[in-house]
Structure formats: structure tokens, C-alpha cells
Amino acid sequence: MAKRAPILEVKDLVAHYGTIKVLDGVSFDVQHGEILAVCGASGCGKSTLLKHVIGLLKPTSGTIHMWRRDIASLDEEQFNEIQTRFGVSFQSGGLFNSLSLYDNLAMVINEHKKYEPEITDAIIRSKLAMVGLEHAQHILPSELSGGMKKRAALARALALDPELVFFDEPSAGLDPITAAGLDELLLNLRRSLGLTVVVVTHELNSVHNVADRILMLDRGKAIFFGLQDEIEHSDNERLRQFFSRQADAAMTTRNVDVED
Amino acid sequence: MAVELENRDPLLLRVTGDLSEDNGRELFTAVESLIAAKRDRVVVELSAVEVVDSVGCAYLCRAQEHARKGGLALSVLGARGGPAQFISLFSSSLARSKPLPRPHVGFLEGIGDKVFAAFAEIKQFGLLMVETIYWSFIAPFEKKGVRWAGVWDEGYEIGFRAVGIVMIINVLLGLIIAMLSAAQLKMFNAEIYVADLVTIAFTRELAALMTGIVVAARSGSAIAAELATMVVQEEVDALKSMGFNPTKYLVTPKIFSMVICMPALTILAMVAGISAAFMLGVFQFGISAEVWGTQTMNALTVENITLGLAKSLCYALVIVIVGCHNGLRVKGGARGVGIVTTRSVVMDIFFIIVVAALFAAASVITT
């Protein structure tokens, strides 16, 4: 798996919101066909990391390469081309609320590709069924439950057969059965299409089932990046705490940290 | 060619390389022509396919469906590994996902729905009005509290920041009316009566009306958008669930600050319009400041000023209630917020004119 050049390579990413430093020198890479889980306590900068990697926010310093191209150096047209090669599902869904689920997918496909209408239709229906939403084709996102929105966002991220997908907490708000179904879908797509996945998740179960490697963030720093088994041998206190689900004795101190 | 037809028994369609858009379409056309040629059996051979994607699978599924309808027995054989898995994932998903009809509303049903919706809206509006009046003008005297902090914040936004634009608009309007009327009165050498005309018009009608329209555009829209966004993001539900009354917490502070700001802005607007006419009279028509001033003071009656301020109070209530009403009944997401915001400004201006007309009618009847 590690033979080819990495699909995504992030080096020393530093990012600020205003004057507050949110990411502090994060480096990692993702190989073709790999599933990388990004973990970390709430508010540690996972979503922010994702938004920088997909080019929505500009980092203060550091570089991001996708398919060996520096995304900061791309012009709009080149970036658009790269954009069709990855799919994103945001933490709060990011669906267009005025369009039905079907039209949400149709809009993305028709914007980038010119398929025959029957083909587009088949792709949309099949993708919705993959996430278990075949009965909800013409429903507006505002009429869906939270978990259904998540799944719809996932279907939309997969609409264009991307090579790389980013999921921000796909299983938050889902029951264990549906969540396991989504994990299974990711694994299936990886096996069949060689899909590469970067998934932000708190679900230790799903980390365990799907992830090849794990990136663990803590207060904006990458405190661990490596294979699952290495975690057990790691001597990092926070890391073992996270993965053994120990209640956080440091919770109070951390909140004080955040505030000042 | 990556889709080849081998003429043996049974007929064989062999796909090599990838099953994506081009090969998929080719496969589909080949199957179509076999159906047209009334062949009865074909095998699609995929053992040489290395890559598939959704488009290719969609063509394959479509070919299968057409073959079934056209009486062609089509079997797919030989797919291996990843492609086989994806084809089975895609086609089983597609088979589960029957095309559903888009919701469609008939013409008469549409009219019926609109009528019901209109009645429902009137009821909603009435309820909000009753609640607002209770929480704003009755509850405070029952010692149920007012959120004064909210009132000052809103007051700054609604009132103080609107002073500039209200003044400018009324100065310009004062100049326009003075010039228009002066052009007519000049024929009778009666330019001095412009002072009366402008003074009466502004105190009685125009100052309140123009202020109402400016505030409706500035703050009526802001109120609607703010509440609509809160509804969309479930903030209003959160308030209710924690035992806060949304009318008390969201509408009442706006009512108070609007009730304070509108009359204040209206007085400034009166001053602006009347002084604009004064400037014009003195510097343009060459009438002495004293004469114009006395004429203006004579036209300035307590009755007219009170009437103007009363109107501005009514406009204040209209703007807040219409804004909140529209904001709270938002449906959908971002688009819904836009719709109710526009709707609220249009309704504001409509109701402001209606109220002005009612006042005019009332004064005709009483005199």
C-alpha cells in the first residue's frame, strides 16, 4: 500500500482563526487506498484541519499536496479539476436546504459531468440506496432527521465517484447498526474502487473497524500518527486515555487552558 | 475497440480495460442493436475488466433492463475482484431504489392549500399579536420582568444607527416638496405658504411615513432574518425547551426599543424636513428668516405633532410584529430565510400605508 506516492501530504500546517492558533505544525500523509482516522477531543481542531486540507481556508504556513500538487499554487481551474476528484461531507451536512436529496446529488453531477439523463438518474438512485435513503428521494433536507442528513451528505460526497473522500464525523448521531453499515460501505468502496478515506470520528468502534492509520490531535498538535497497534505501545498519556475511554481528570484544567 | 462482439453460440460481448463512460455507452448500444436484431441470448463477459465506475455500472444496469424488456436473455459473467464487488453493490442498490414520483400539487388542491394557509397565517398573526401585547404591555405590570439589556442593544441598532439615513432622506424630501409646491404657489405670489404646507405635511404625515419605511427596510428585514435564522438553527426550540417564552425573550425587547426609537426618529425627521424647507425659503426664495419662521411656528400645532407621533407608534408595532411573525414561520433553510425577509419588508410597507390610510379616513370622518 505504501509503495505509491501519497495521495495527500500535509507538512507543518499552522492555522489561526484571527489571532488564536488552532493548528500547530500538523504533518501527515495518506496513501492510496488507505483509511485514515482523525481523532481527538472535541474542539481540538479536527474540522479546522479538514477545511484547510480541502482548500476552504488558507493556512498561515505549511504545505498541502494532493496528488503531488501543491494546492496553494493551483489556479481556480486546476483546483476545480482536483475538486472533482475528492468528495467532502461536512460535520453539519452542508446539504442545499432548498433542494430535495435527489436534486442535491443531481446538481453536483450535472455541474461537472454531462451524462445522459437516465444514467444520472441511475447513479443518483443507486448512491442514495447505498446509504439507505432510497425512500427519501424527493424529501427536503430540512425534513430529515440528523442522522439521515449525515447519510445524505455522504451520498452526495460519493456522487462523482471520487478517489478520495473526507468525512467529518459521518457516524455522529447514528445508531450503532446504521453506523456499522456506513463503515461497511466505506470498506466495500475501498475494496472495490480503491477509495481513499480521511474520516474524522470519535467512535472508537469504527476507528477500530475501518482505520489503517490514526492521526490523533490534541490542542492543535498531532500527538500521534501511525498504525493502530502502535497506540498500545505508546507512552503518551492522553493517547492511551482517549483510547481506553478514561474519564478525563484533566477536563477542568483543559477548559481553563482554552479560556485564557 | 474495447467492447467486442464474438459471434459464437451464445453470442458474447467482451469488455476489456475499464467499464466507464465510453465503454459503458458502447456496451449499451451493442445490446440495443442485438435487441433490434431480435437475438435471444447474449453473454456479457467482464473477466478482462480492471476498473469500473458508477457510470459504467449505470450503463450496464440500463442494458440489462432494456434486454429484459426486449426479450433478450442477458447474463453477466466473469467479473472478478473489485469490479465484481462494485457492480454487485451498485446494481443491488439500484434495484432497491425504485424511482419515486416527485410530489406534485394539482391546480385546485393548490388553491385550496393556499386558502387554508392564508387562514392559518391570519390565526398565527393574531395569536402573536395577542401574546406580544400581553408580554409587552401587561406582563411588565404584573412584575413578570423585562429584559432591559436586550432593549438597549436593539435600541442602538434600530434607532441610533438609523439617525443619519433618516435625516438625509427627510431633508431631501423636504426640499423636493418645498420646490414642487413653490413652483405652483409662485403663480399667486404665495410662496410663503410653502412653509405651512411643508410643516403640516411633515408633522402630520410624511415624517412618520418616511421613517417607517426606512426602519422597515433596515430593521424589519433584520428582525425577520434574525428570527428566521434562529428557528432554522433550532435556537427557538432550545429556548422553548428550557422554559423561556420566545415572545417574551425575542419579541418584547424589540417592541420596547422600537416604541422608543420610532417616535424619536420621527421627531428628528420632522425637524429635518421643516428646516430643509426653511433653508430653501430663506436662501432661494429670499424671504426673511423671521417671516418664514413665524409662518412655520403658526402651522406647527400640537394636534398635528401628536397625530404624527401616534402614527409612528403604530408603524413601530407593525414593523416588529410583521418581522417576528414572518421570521417565526420560516420553512426550509437559507432560501426560506431569504423568502421571509423579503416578505416581511413588503408586508411592512403595505401595512404602513394601510395604517396611514386608516388614519386619514378617520380624520375625514371625525371632522
Ligand SMILES: Nc1ncnc2c1ncn2[C@@H]1O[C@H](COP(=O)(O)OP(=O)(O)OP(=O)(O)O)[C@@H](O)[C@H]1O
Ligand atoms: N469559525 C471560527 N472562528 C473562530 N474560531 C473557531 C471557528 N471554528 C472553530 N473555531 C475554534 O477552533 C477550535 C477548533 O475547532 P474545530 O471545529 O476544528 O474542532 P473539532 O476538533 O472539529 O471539534 P468537534 O469534535 O467538536 O467537532 C475550537 O476551539 C473552536 O473554538
Ligand SMILES: [Mg+2]
Ligand atoms: Mg468538528
